[in-house]
Amino acid sequence: xxxxxxxxxxxxxxxxxxxxxxxxxxxxxxxxxxxxxxxxxxxxxxxxxxxxxxxxxxxxxxxxxxxxxxxxxxxxxxxxxxxxxxxxxxxxxxxxxxxxxxxxxxxxxxxxxxxxxxxxxxxxxxxxxxxxxxxxxxxxxxxxxxxxxxxxxxxxxxxxxxxxxxxxxxxxxxxxxxxxxxxxxxxxxxxxxxxxxxxxxxxxxxxxxxxxxxxxxxxxxxxxxxxxxxxxxxxxxxxxxxxxxxxxxxxxxxxxxxxxxxxxxxxxxxxxxxxxxxxxxx
Amino acid sequence: xxxxxxxxxxxxxxxxxxxxxxxxxxxxxxxxxxxxxxxxxxxxxxxxxxxxxxxxxxxxxxxxxxxxxxxxxxxxxxxxxxxxxxxxxxxxxxxxxxxxxxxxxxxxxxxxxxxxxxxxxxxxxxxxxxxxxxxxxxxxxxxxxxxxxxxxxxxxxxxxxxxxxxxxxxxxxxxxxxxxxxxxxxxxxxxxxxxxxxxxxxxxxxxxxxxxxxxxxxxxxxxxxxxxxxxxxxxxxxxxxxxxxxxxxxxxxxxxxxxxxxxxxxx
Numbered sequence: 001x002x003x004x005x006x007x008x009x010x011x012x013x014x015x016x017x018x019x020x021x022x023x024x025x026x027x028x029x030x031x032x033x034x035x036x037x038x039x040x041x042x043x044x045x046x047x048x049x050x051x052x053x054x055x056x057x058x059x060x061x062x063x064x065x066x067x068x069x070x071x072x073x074x075x076x077x078x079x080x081x082x083x084x085x086x087x088x089x090x091x092x093x094x095x096x097x098x099x100x101x102x103x104x105x106x107x108x109x110x111x112x113x114x115x116x117x118x119x120x121x122x123x124x125x126x127x128x129x130x131x132x133x134x135x136x137x138x139x140x141x142x143x144x145x146x147x148x149x150x151x152x153x154x155x156x157x158x159x160x161x162x163x164x165x166x167x168x169x170x171x172x173x174x175x176x177x178x179x180x181x182x183x184x185x186x187x188x189x190x191x192x193x194x195x196x197x198x199x200x201x202x203x204x205x206x207x208x209x210x211x212x213x214x215x216x217x218x219x220x221x222x223x224x225x226x227x228x229x230x231x232x233x234x235x236x237x238x239x240x241x242x243x244x245x246x247x248x249x250x251x252x253x254x255x256x257x258x259x260x261x262x263x264x265x266x267x268x269x270x271x272x273x274x275x276x277x278x279x280x281x282x
Numbered sequence: 283x284x285x286x287x288x289x290x291x292x293x294x295x296x297x298x299x300x301x302x303x304x305x306x307x308x309x310x311x312x313x314x315x316x317x318x319x320x321x322x323x324x325x326x327x328x329x330x331x332x333x334x335x336x337x338x339x340x341x342x343x344x345x346x347x348x349x350x351x352x353x354x355x356x357x358x359x360x361x362x363x364x365x366x367x368x369x370x371x372x373x374x375x376x377x378x379x380x381x382x383x384x385x386x387x388x389x390x391x392x393x394x395x396x397x398x399x400x401x402x403x404x405x406x407x408x409x410x411x412x413x414x415x416x417x418x419x420x421x422x423x424x425x426x427x428x429x430x431x432x433x434x435x436x437x438x439x440x441x442x443x444x445x446x447x448x449x450x451x452x453x454x455x456x457x458x459x460x461x462x463x464x465x466x467x468x469x470x471x472x473x474x475x476x477x478x479x480x481x482x483x484x485x486x487x488x489x490x491x492x493x494x495x496x497x498x499x500x501x502x503x504x505x506x507x508x509x510x511x512x513x514x515x516x517x518x519x520x521x522x523x524x525x526x527x528x529x530x531x532x533x534x535x536x537x538x539x540x541x542x543x544x545x546x547x548x549x
Contacts, residue, residue, distance in 0.1 A: 006452045010367040011379055014360040014423055021420040022386055025397035032397060039400070087292065090285050101289055103535055104296055109542055110527045112481035114499045115520040118506065119299045122306075122513050130302060133318050157295070165539055218390060221483040224503065239392045246396055258393040265390060 032255035039251035051256030062257060064233055065241035066264065068148045069217065072237060073268070075152040076216045081208055083160045088167030089197070102168070105161035113158065117225020120154040124226075141226060147234040151226060155219055163208045170204030171197070206276035210269060217265050238264065307518040314514055329518035339522060341494065342501040346480060346523075349411060349497060353418035354475045357426050358468060360419070365430035366460045370442055370452070380431055386424030391484055394421070399488050409491045417489065418479050426471050429544050433467035434460060466540075473534065473541030480527060498523040 033051060037044035055062050087105060091098045108116060123130045124140035131140065140150045174197065182192045220239040227235040230244040238261045246254035298319070306314050307329055308322040317323075333339045368380045398417060399408070407413035437460070445455045461468070486500040496504070502519045531538045 004370075004446065004452045007367055007370055008375070010452065010456070011364040014364040014427065015379075015382070017360070017416075017420055018383065018386065018423050021398065021401070021416065022389075022394070022423070025394060025401050026389060028401070029393065029397035032400075086288075090289055101293060104293060106539060107300075107528070107531065108296065110477055110531045110538060111520075111524050112483070112499050112502075112527075114481075114483050114502045115524055118502070118516045118520050119303055121506075122302070122517075123299060125511070125513075128315055128511065128513070130299070130318055133315075157299075161296075162542060165543055169543070214390070218392070220392065221499070224483070225506065228506070229503070239390075242392055242396075246399075251396060251400070255396050258396060262388075262390065262393045266388070 029255050029258060032252050033259050034256070035252040036250075037252040038249045039246075040249075044252065047252070051253050052260070054253075055256060055260055061233065061236070062238075062241055062260075065236040065238050068235070069237040069264075072148050072152050072155075072219065073213060073216045075149055076155050077209055077212050079152065080156045080160050080163055080212055081205065083156060084163035084208065085167050085201075085205075087160065087164040088171055089193070091164070092168055092171045102161075102165070105164055107161065108158050109162045111158075113219075113221035114225045116154060116158045117222050120150075120157070121226050123154075124150055141235065144234045147232075148237075151219070151223060151235060154226065155216065155222060158222070159212070159215060163212065166208055166211075167201065167204055170201050174200045202276070202279060206272070206279075209276075210272055213268055213272065214265065217261075303517045303520055306514050307521045309514050311512060311514055329514045330522075332515060333518045333522065338493075339498075339501060339519065342496050342498055343522065345411060345495060346497045349415055349418065350476055350479045353415045353422075353479055354472055356415070357419045357422050357475055358472055361423060361426035361430050361471070362434075362461065362464065362468060363456070364423075364427045365432075365434045365464075366456050368427075368431035369434035369437065369439075369460070370455075380427075383424045383427040383431075387428060391421060395484065395488055402489065408489050409495060411495055414485060414489055414495075414497070417485050418482070421485070422475055422478065425545060426475065429471050429474075430464065430467060433464050437463055467544070469537050470541040470544045473537045474545040476530075477527060477538070477542060478545070 034046055034048055035044045036047050036051075091102055091105075121141075122128075126132060126139045126142060129140075131138070141147045143150075178196045178200070179192060182196050187195065217237075218239060219237060220243065223231050223235055223237060223240050230236075230247070231240050236244070238257070242254050242257045242261060245257055302318055305321050306318070308325040308327070310326060310328065313322065313324070364379065364383070368376050370376075371379065402408040402413050402417065407416060441459055441463075442455055445459055446452075450458070481499060482497075483499040483503060486497045487503070490496055490500060493504075498519075502516075502523060505516055505519050
């Protein structure tokens with residue numbers, strides 16, 4: 001086949017923008033991370049690994065945000081995965097009603113996170129809100145110990161429909177013969193789920209868990225919308241922490257926090273991949 | 283029976299808050315607290331008047347529209363040209379090209395925002411809608427390239443080769459074969475980008491200072507500070523910001539699900 005050298009021109013516009021405004025700043029971010037730059041002074045000091053040492057050993061606010069982030073992550077991943085799988089199983093069969101319900105359950109996903117935050121701010125308002133008017137006592141987001149869990153509920157409401165759709169797609173890929181075989185062997189409904197559906201869905205579940213994890217690290221807008229800017233410490237997660245540090249003109253330190261943030265996401269995702277592989281027996 | 287009951291409960295959990303918001307946007311504050319769930323007994327357009335008039339949301343709405351109608355097509359064109367090259371280049375150049383963009387998928391926006399802020403500020407591109415469009419395009423290139431090259435690689439290579447044998451140059455093959463055949467994945471990617479840019483708060487929050495350059499999510503965040511617990515006003519802002527996406531979703535449901543799901547594969 002004749003070589004078309006012209007093909008090499010096609011990716012050039014995208015590559016140029018990507019290198020200039022993505023790769024270059026990514027590299028610069030690593031450089032800022034070893035300085036104490038405030039973001040506007042012409043001078044600053046290189047502090048080597050000083051920022052990282054402080055983050056890991058002496059920064060209570062960062063540790064608090066990391067802790068909140070993990071609590072948030074675990075509650076969203078477990079709650080959302082179970083809910084989305086349940087909804088998918090209930091709605092997998094196509095009928096007029098199920099199509100309409102799927103569309104309804106997916107609807108929150110198209111809203112902006114700031115809109116979702118306002119909806120839930122009203123739900124949780126301890127004096128005027130929906131839960132209050134239903135007679136549910138509590139201060140919800142104002143409760144130091146459980147505030148982050150209430151945000152998790154809002155996050156699940158926001159994205160469960162999206163994960164449900166992924167599970168439905170996964171369910172439709174399971175060959176019907178497997179269910180027929182299980183039925184012939186006398187497996188009941190529960191057993192069919194336990195021995196056919198659940199193992200066959202493993203790759204979809206891994207995908208949903210991975211995506212939910214990344215989404216929960218990114219829950220920035222939802223927190224600002226629910227808690228205000230800057231959020232109080234009980235609602236601070238890594239992304240809001242970095243933003244606050246940055247907004248307080250500690251740019252070098254915020255860049256170092258970003259590096260740790262990326263490593264945290266990397267580690268969690270790697271552990272999930274390992275778990276998924278072990279689960280799949282590979 | 284329990285199946286129906288469970289589904290009905292969840293449907294209520296989705297519908298009730300959204301209805302409260304919609305109804306609430308037509309209520310006065312005292313009316314909302316007197317009966318948060320009911321329909322507005324004496325509906326008022328006062329909130330809409332305040333938001334569209336005094337708060338200047340009409341301009342903000344225009345900004346949001348402008349940002350998406352520029353950034354989405356530009357991203358699509360750049361990413362589809364790249365996806366096409368990935369599908370047709372020899373093995374190693376193709377892998378390197380694809381790998382370069384795929385690596386960008388692993389980098390979250392919060393890790394990029396600080397150096398990008400400094401860079402755009404130095405170049406004088408911050409606090410402008412142009413800068414916002416540019417950064418939108420850049421940050422979504424990795425995912426758009428990932429989806430589109432994934433799709434174009436599934437097109438049989440023989441199609442490209444046969445056209446090339448007939449004397450069509452790469453441009454003609456791109457226009458007459460690659461683009462028409464990849465329309466479904468272009469549409470899905472377009473929806474994904476549309477939802478993402480329309481709803482994005484992070485970059486406007488960082489990049490925009492001048493109130494005249496605000497986009498909808500940023501204006502909403504500002505309202506929350508200004509009208510702290512004036513829920514009817516907040517709800518009105520939510521309704522105005524959501525209407526375009528909800529209407530499009532009603533019409534193009536299948537594409538929304540396909541788009542957001544494709545984005546989820548590697549978001």
